[in-house]
Amino acid sequence: MIQHKYIDGICLGGGIGAAALVIWLLLFGRQVIPAATAAPGYVSRLFDESRVHTIDIRVEDWGAFVARAEEKEYVPCTVEIDGTEFYQVGLRAKGSNSLRLIGEYGLSRYSMVLEFDHYLEGGNYYGLDKLSLDTSFQDNSYLKAYLAYDMMDFMGVPAPLCSYTWVTVNGTDWGLFLATEEPEEAFARRNFGAEYGQLYKPDYRSLSAENADVALRYIDDDPDSYPNLFDNARFSPTEEDKKRLIAALKTLSTGENLETAVDVDQVLRYFTVQVFVMNWDSYLGHTGHNYFLYEQDGIISILPWDYNLAFGTYALGMPNPIRDPNIIINYPINTPAEGSVMLNRPLYHNLMQNETYFQRYHAYFDQLLSDYFESGRFETLVRQVEKRIAPYAEQDPTAFCSAQDHRQAVDTLVELCLLRADSIRGQLDGTIPATLREQEERPGVGVDASAVALEDLGDFDDLRAAREKQEAALEAVLSEAGN
Template sequence: MIRHRLVDQICLAGLVVALMITALLSVWASVQEENGVAMAYETRLFDDTRVHTIDITIDDWSALIEEAQEERYVPCTMTIDDEVFRQVGIRAKGNNSLRLTSEYELARYSLKVEFDHYLPQGNYHGLDKLSLDASFQDNSYLKTVLAFDMMRFMGVPTPLCSYAWVRVNGEDWGLFLAVEECEEAFASRNFGWDHGVLYQPDYRSLNDENADVALRYIDEQPSSYPNIFDHAKTPMVHSDQRRLIEALRKLSQGEVTTAVHTDEVLRYFVVQVFVMNWDSYLGHTGHNYILYEEEGRLWMLPWDYNLAFGTYALGMSDPIRDPNVLINYPIDTPAEGSIMRQRPLYHELMKEDALFAQYHSLFSPFLADYFDSGRFEALLQEKEALIAPYVKKDPTAFCSYADHQLAVDTLRQVCQKRKESIQGQLEGRYPSTLAQQQAQPGVGVDAAMIDLRALGDFDDLRNAKERQQAALARITDAK
């Protein structure tokens, strides 16, 4: 009897322990789903307190540069902070930046690095792919870092990034920004193992209608959305396509709250509008964003800010250059009506009074807690001090070190004046729509002292040719 009782007690204790473990695992799983999964690469390459080193060993670097337009991967050995990774895929990347780098006979391309391109299980501490951003038309080297920090501050899932000094075949190549690509590892890090699907919609030709890139509902057929589904960044099945199409249908009917994670997307648009990035969903191109769908609802996540802060002119027949116009650009109509009406993820949200009010209310803590708290200035000073020695010796830089310093000061002025303008728009002192601006011309902050060309312009591309070709020749001669 005693033995049976003891056995019963042991069984009961075992059951209790099992239930406790199950409960703990359940809690852990819910936390992982809510907060994402810690990834090993976060504290390695993406430790942003220092400049990392990336050494690329490759058979023919000149061929990669000459054939950059083909965007074809070639193998290399990559040493990241003294860790060696073999059979890594590398290629040039970009849209207009890729084309213009070639047209100006330059050699400094942004690069895509894929650890599992040749080796199915290849990865960098759990990361399958990253980009090396060349800071094309960004003399400050800070636009993406700053925009990403603003997004992160506002609670938007954002790629990790850090600076890296890149060498090719033993020769210095320059200071690049390493950026976490938004694929499987990014999805797990931000949304947990049981995440939804990531897409990076992009156009095949800017002359096409590109309704799917604009997230407009077309019909029920997945084949009508090639610019979305052909750019899935995580595994996708037919049911995923159906859910996304249904979300677009609901969005087109004004069923916003059932189709969109409204709070998160509004936070994204607060920063997107602040940084005046028109090479984006809110601009003529309509691309350069990451789309995330989970359980039939959509998120918009940040990507590509080298042409932000009012410096986008590519693709515009008559680009606006007046800093008074750009820095005072209205927050309620951040693009012309012909564009806004074709951007339902912004337009439909702003048609809802409660969501429009929430959008306005989110600006206030952003302006106060990000800028007035000193975070902005501290970040600017910290990053400038970190990269200054590397910018000085960058052999393929698009600008001189003096031009870089001017760009950092200009970026500071742009953000300060943009903050003043938006504060005035929120308070009703300055026009917040294009129609109001037409009725009140010249009303807004005075930004005439700012020359936005200092942030990066076409003259910089012309002046960089000799410097970049000389760096390329050193690598070629070293072989």
């Protein structure tokens, strides 16, 4: 029993103080207690873009992890981010074609996933449940994904946060990676609030299959007809969730009353950027994947993902890959894919059949060109980021290219984007053909891009040349572990 001659006064004072605190919080608490939708702690930490961050991955057997990377199985690790340690974090390699090709070329620099709640329920990095480390595969500039996400954000499309980080493995240098917020619970909460909807990452099981669900085509009312959607849900969808999504796809298929099923404005903004960056490893490409689908209250929208093969450098899976920079940089904005692909991509095609939406799509292109490119914002941003990451790119022990190749790739990407902006400006004002048919009727009309060497952005020759360097970096990690 507590004995104090002033105990009654203390208790009374404590009670009054507690009551006052409750009243104060009720009246003013919203000013100091972050709401569930307020910016979580990870936004101002790892995703502070003003500097290059540090991540040390401590794993028991790095050699075994690299050797079994293509299995994409998780292993536990300790992660130190900017000096703060996190234990029992799930680590695995990520990717599809990039994962396969890195293995085929005998390389070891894989993109990776760090999942903080894989082994520990509720585990997180200041509110973030999962992040990925992008290896910049076939991207000698290290800038493709960064720029694509920045453009999406600029146009008001919910996009993953990203920042550059210097990765070490068990204290030994491994390279410069792009840390990216993975779209899961934290991403959904940050962008859509505590009562967020359903999130899917549609993906094909086989390229030879029809994959109608990946293309967001309505098949029938049976959820079992959409395995590439529902088997790739980020959250566990209920039967009602499935019915709502199927109903939205059914409405989309009709081309009528689209605003009852589609967040039209957001989707148009997304396609504006998507078409600008010429990303054919995407919904508008032959594979039709590499995007996220968000649904809430029966309204669907599309979210950006995976841009290492953007800016005209995608060739995997295409029957006749486009190599001519004049064709790529002048690629038409009104028919950004072949007819057989366009007709099977209702989220783009059916919206563009509506004249009001079509004109809004053009208006968003005008906004992107005027405010992002023609204003000088784009070049300023690129040169700022280039200066920030240059020292790290120069000493990257597992880089797919040399420091000189990196500098050349940055300059090439800048030139490509500015020429692409000039071409689209011409397409908007009618001086350059804006459809594939018009281009056939007026061959050779467009900006002259013959001086652009697309292979400077990253090619298969770089993979062959990187093998010796990456073998040495792997050996350095393993040797240090042996000591």
